[in-house]
Amino acid sequence: MFQPILVRAASMKVINMRQTGSYVIYSIGLDQTPNEMWRVFCCDIEMEFNCSCMRMESFGIPCEHIVCVLVHEDIEELPRSLVLPRWTKTAKVGLQNAVGLHWDSLMLSQYGCLMD
Template identity: 85%
Template sequence: MNQKAPVSIITDGDSSMKFTIEKEFPNAHHRLCAWHLIYNATCNIGKPQFTSMFKKYMLGDYEIDWKEAQADLTSVNGKPSMQTCFEQLERSTANVYTLSIFYMFQQILVRAASMKVINMTQIGSYVIYSVGLDRTTNEMWRVFFCDIEMEFNCSCMRVESFGIPCEHTVCVLVHKDIDELPRSLVLPR
């Protein structure tokens, strides 16, 4: 960096990193990354409605600059083939996503086939699903579902990071016999 100190440093908030940054780069602004801010709000506050509003306000100024007209044209002219056992859900996503996003989501559908709901807990209008791999329960993810708003949030936070639902959320959709992607899982362009 030609002996220039960074102006800002974004990390996960690790205390040893914070200490080192303060020591080595005293004039740098140390901030948490957006993913960790949302993750902390999800874990510490535990109210999906708050997390949803927090995320909306925090990420509201960001816009993805990708060639929308070209992506729409390609999607209209191309017909994807269905490749998973969740054909109805797969078909509904093909109607919602552009072709390139649909192909990324198709891989998530394939991974969802190896997941299962291990446990579920009802807390008011929310249900917390524990989802793990079908073969082992060593690693589990939590999917929060609000029946009133048809809103899903997963502890992996893939939808917040990449804009498409994760295999854990898809597993819950399949478990609940939902064969159409809820609007809450489709981020606006």
């Protein structure tokens, strides 16, 4: 799921960068169409990123605009704020403990939904 985002991020570039208080606002654009731009907001202290496309909030996966900023800032590892608990190795354990479901029954219901 993340690989196409990395490919699209390669065609993006940081056009403008502005510091406002504890936030840095990046303007991101495509190489081919400079009229289309997105804004990425970065909190330096907490290493939190928000983008105007809202893909992180919608799908839980960082967008190509945020990845472009990470590359621009030479950040080689995804910050914890960009990795939701559902994408970690401990997600199954957290789900089983929080909801009180048996993992086998959850897998069976998911399999049933896929078959439909």
